[in-house]
Amino acid sequence: MQSYKIVNDPIYGFISVPRGIFMDILDHPWFQRLRRISQLGCSHLVYPGAVHTRFHHVMGAFHLMQKALQVLEAKGTDISEEEKKAACLAILLHDLGHGPFSHALEGHLLPFSHEEITYALIQELDKEMNGELEMALSICRGQHPRNFLNQLVASQLDMDRMDYLSRDSFYTGVAEGVISYDRITLMLNTHNDNLVLEEKGIYSLEKFLTARKLMYWQVYLHKTAMAAEKMLLSIIRRLKELIKTGHEPEICPLLADILKNGDLYKTDRNWISVFTKLDDINVLYSIKNLTQSKDKVCRELALRFLNRKLFKVQLVDEPICSERVLKAVEVTAEKLGLSKDEADFFVIHGSESNTAYRINRDEIHILKKDGSILPYSQFPNQIVSSGKVEKHYFMGIEYF
Template structure:
């Protein structure tokens, strides 16, 4: 029997709070889960700094990756298998792409990417194709198999239906993280009827579509996503923690470039500061390493690095205020000048941050970031774009919502306002 078709002697299961059980019978999938690169995902939180707001949000990318795999396995094995529109030869590559789609995430994911100008999807593909344990397992399926999995994740795979299951406006990735993140944060927004959606999902040549009878379940899913983004993912306190995390890394980089003598040398970061890092440097990083540095850097002589690390470790976060860059751009300049005069570095203690989301969009030819819409399969067999049938979805289609916040250390300003009138002036401007 070929390796790609090999089954485990007995099915393995993972107990899961969202899907109850994650089922693994394929030897390839079991072997991939056991690789060091996949096990590393246990040490990368799914929601980054959100645990500082929702204390239950300690779940990892490992949890989520297994969940996405399980949803895709159910779609294929229980829904698509045997249908003429689905090619069963694509089963294994689809399952592997689902399992490995987040393999390249770095510690605290998006904040880390922002500082070092990285792309986790590119790193996912590099891990799949590099000298790694994951690559060795995938190569046993076939020499071209790692490239196939990488192409699915890179959205260049020729079978568009396979890509749509992993990355689209209604994919297994979103269906898992909405429910999983809602469960671990303790909110109700992310719940929707996934069972119904899976029952009415149908394969077509281009993408998975939804039977018309399942439209209301899809409406619920889209509204769940909308609420989760604004109530959880873009929570202003979580963003404050991310701002501080980003500034810690910026400060450490600036000090390194200025030949500052660290008490605790940033050995794990040097290659990133110099832009000489290799794949192994990236794989070796996880959140436990960053937190260790932050703990040690609280004792640094540099007051900014020390203070920022203390704030992050002990959750002494920045306060925030609403900010409209279109009408208040002059206010930023005035505040920066006042911060400097007060002896507070605005580069680290006055931060404008924006969050933006587009809950659903339909096909807009020629526009940047075109999105394939969700299609409903009508009783006649014809496909209809979702917002044409749903008044709820039509009301939010193409409407991008953006939120701007200005972050600052209210505690420093409050403590010093009696001795320094500039502090009070700054506070009045920020709160006015």
């Protein structure tokens, strides 16, 4: 029997997965759940090909981690077998805590970030696997004493970002997201146990940073995908309100449990057995049931979501004034025959922002040809801005 399993991937070709603990992780129900968690939330409603999952992504990031460690070793970085195993396990498990529709519902089902959920799940898995995930957990948390291992999992130049840009670009068909992941990987090095990029890889780095900036506004924060995600959130908010007032909407029992007890789960871990069974299918099943709901708000939102009759979105430079919001609520209430409180679920406003490159923490450091180290922000003739871009949105059943 081979000592590893081969997985065929459309981005990288063949991915080798060693047998033993790696296959134990892959075969675990909690990991298999990632096959049913969409990578890009509702983006498939804009880009029909974007139906890939968190499972696809973590497998790709795992492959890039293997390659990066090989490159660093070949350049003289001493990495023990235990450290290599832990780094690969960390990247394989780094998204284990994502819930249905990934970031779209994060923080709205449970009062935790997906990172906090990931750490909790790894701790539970570590008990099952006799402590073999202890170092992997420290790397996920950014607490390993050899910082380059932490940086390979989570930094401004990590295997996570390199895979999701490559993969999301491939599945959406958005060519602006294409990056030179192979060249960037070959240009990696370490200095005093910190991750650095050799100077000759600077143009590949700038293409990577530019691609991420473009992908945010063209894919991740696309206004139509945002509209679908806000509709999804409106459904969840309405369900919470109904459950709180004693109603029992006809939705998946797992989702009902989470919505009813989410805040209570702050103080115990009883949520783990429920959350690890929850995926996109449970939410979609619930939304399909809601198309027959007696509650007009749920029924209307569910029908619009399933049939892609999404909110109309306007992006503006300034915050939305309260008078405009109140007027939109009044018009919506009249058109749909709802009370103003009910119409509020159909009028959404807020803001989104993105920073292409952060200079206040996690700087990418360049290893110059003379052996000196320079943060990218101080590199001459840099083309990527570190400024924050913020956009305000206003959405509803029509343009107001």
